Amino acid sequence: KNQVEQSPQSLIILEGKNCTLQCNYTVSPFSNLRWYKQDTGRGPVSLTIMTFSENTKSNGRYTATLDADTKQSSLHITASQLSDSASYICVVSGNTGFQKLVFGTGTRLLVSP
């Protein structure tokens, strides 16, 4: 069964600290993986996309990694800010049919002052 599992479920860190969120998937065949940020009461917004050939990609203070062999991805947040408080959702796309998107349940991050 195609699944996406994220850990931890929730996380509290102090402002200025770094953190890493994990995403493990079993989706096969694999096309790409996206990380979305969802602020409370808002819709998800894409942060970055990782394709099969990419190992790491940065978007400001966000750095995503992908290990296609172990089917794992991580999202590293550097020097966290209060505005980073949100849910982070990992979404994996299979390449059989364009609707094959599998969503993780998200990691809820709270950055505390």
Place this chain on the structure above:
Amino acid sequence: NAGVTQTPKFQVLKTGQSMTLQCAQDMNHNSMYWYRQDPGMGLRLIYYSASEGTTDKGEVPNGYNVSRLNKREFSLRLESAAPSQTSVYFCASRPLRGNTGELFFGEGSRLTVL
């Protein structure tokens, strides 16, 4: 830059009542989607429309109907609301027919069925 607009943002219904959630996008996207989001669960696909004139069932279609009115608009209808349909509903659109296109989401519609 409106993007994806959903209405209403909040709605309370009684069991058995009907209602329609409206969604419109101004990005000229071909594909549109309706998802529901419940605590502890990932976003689940209700219905989608790959292109104007087509609609298909997603993972959890029971109790819902959709209409792709034109390229811009995609509505979701609850004919006889049930408490199990209490959820936050998101409309999304995507520009590409393939798998790499980013999903653009609306702000969500929070529905409570009593």
